[in-house]
Amino acid sequence: MRILREYEFTIMKHFELYRLSHFQLILHFCAWVIMGFASCKDSSEKIQVLQYQIDSLKQQLAETYKPGFGEFMNSLQQHHEKLWYAGQNENWKLAAFELQELQEVASDIEKYQTQRAESKLITMIKPALDSLDQSVQEANKTKFINQYHFLTNSCNRCHQTTQFEFNVVKIPETNKFSNQDFRKYQR
Numbered sequence: 001m002r003i004l005r006e007y008e009f010t011i012m013k014h015f016e017l018y019r020l021s022h023f024q025l026i027l028h029f030c031a032w033v034i035m036g037f038a039s040c041k042d043s044s045e046k047i048q049v050l051q052y053q054i055d056s057l058k059q060q061l062a063e064t065y066k067p068g069f070g071e072f073m074n075s076l077q078q079h080h081e082k083l084w085y086a087g088q089n090e091n092w093k094l095a096a097f098e099l100q101e102l103q104e105v106a107s108d109i110e111k112y113q114t115q116r117a118e119s120k121l122i123t124m125i126k127p128a129l130d131s132l133d134q135s136v137q138e139a140n141k142t143k144f145i146n147q148y149h150f151l152t153n154s155c156n157r158c159h160q161t162t163q164f165e166f167n168v169v170k171i172p173e174t175n176k177f178s179n180q181d182f183r184k185y186q187r
């Protein structure tokens, strides 16, 4: 009888142990599931925050001021005119500067006006800008005048190609920049 009781006791003990380890296993599993959930929730929150940041950046980008095609053209028009008076005064440093500005505006059109198909045609003025640059480096006024005509014709050729032929560019007649001295800079 005693032996039987002892045996029973051992079985119970085993059972207890078994129950305990089973219980621990379940506990571990639960903890694992909860942690999983928590980290899932955590990363989904992070994704939401990132999405919000992306959306607000997109919004800011869409609202950023970008000059229109016409504004870039007005800028080309100004530098085109200033270049003429610089050349007329044989102020080659200023002429080189104005050429650089024209080049920059052309690059900006290519960069910022990609939605307009015409932007690709801006390269039409590049050969004229290059030969003008040559004449400026040689300080050759006759060549400069010839190449200036070439540039002006290139401007108009693009206006014709893009159905803006009514925008006619010509050789400047009166200098409207009365607040700028086009003569060579002298100390």
Ligand code: HEC
Pocket (backbone or CB within 6 Å): 069, 070, 071, 073, 074, 076, 077, 080, 118, 119, 120, 121, 122, 123, 124, 125, 151, 152, 154, 155, 156, 158, 159, 162, 164, 167, 169
């Ligand atoms: C891509 C070809 C192209 C080239 C090259 C080009 N233009 Fe234009 N230009 C245009 C287009 C297109 C318009 C119409 C802009 C618009 O839609 O607002 C325009 C408009 C203009 C206008 C009218 C702007 C206004 O609002 O009154 C002027 C001035 C002008 N261009 C000057 C020039 C000068 C100067 C050059 C050369 C140094 C030149 N353009 C070269 C395409 C060109």
